[in-house]
Amino acid sequence: MNNKVISDISEKLREKECKFTSRREHILKVLLENKGKHLCAEEIYNLVKQKAPDVGIATVYRTLELFQEFDIINSMDFGDGRKRYEFGGVEGMNHHHHHLICTKCGAITEVNEDLLEELENRVSKQYDFNITNHQLKIFGICRKCV
């Protein structure tokens, strides 16, 4: 299943004259294998290093930026001073994206349903705003920390 995803993305890059190098493939695989984990650049770097020990962290950053431009991944920030990245689906439609953030233990839970459609319709009309994406962070105390 991941193979299909990887070859789709490979093609997507090639179409725009970008190469799908082994470095980029390794980085993509790490992201695919850690869906929902919100890795930061350095964590990705460390994981990629296990497979390809001679990568540089600059390549990781450059590749993550590239993947963002291609809507392959999304970046987010949970307030700890580093960007975190998440695989965003092949279609680029990453519109189902809510996170519960426990302010006590820091656990992040994904909410995978898209619950904002009505709200978006209202806002879109009221503000004459052409919505392409959204991010909802919900802060609170998780069940374990009560």
Add this chain to the structure above:
Amino acid sequence: MNNKVISDISEKLREKECKFTSRREHILKVLLENKGKHLCAEEIYNLVKQKAPDVGIATVYRTLELFQEFDIINSMDFGDGRKRYEFGGVEGMNHHHHHLICTKCGAITEVNEDLLEELENRVSKQYDFNITNHQLKIFGICRKCV
């Protein structure tokens, strides 16, 4: 009106053995005078410098952190690599907090109604999660950029 707010906050700090110094007052005033503008630390620093030329940027950062601990302000990140700050109301209940972010011109529009109550009720039950706050960022193209 702002005077009431300022004296309330002054008291709030004193209660917890913190001083409400002239530096802190200047910083608070800048935040009050720029509600809805999402200033970053350096912008605040520059504005405060006009009134009190000998402040240091470290004080600005330290004060912003203090204000956050007291729930006087909120910090957020719009993806440009710096934290941005916003006055959060005296009651600390800053629960009406949505932003429309134009991905073309970068304009940020505030949506002041809280539109998430039903959604929160559902999520809260389903995930056994005790919600204290939320942040919603809606990305898209604003009316001027269409």
Add this chain to the structure above:
DNA sequence: GTCAGTGCAAATCTTTTGCATAGCT
């Protein structure tokens, strides 16, 4: 062969920290 991709090290940018001094109470 050509041009994009990459590693390394240095540079940049934001934020934090250490320390000696200033200023409330």
Add this chain to the structure above:
DNA sequence: AGCTATGCAAAAGATTTGCACTGAC
């Protein structure tokens, strides 16, 4: 006096950039 607040400069941490080399096509 005693303790917090502050300015300055240095440090830290994340990310970006310059440059020479590598590797895909």
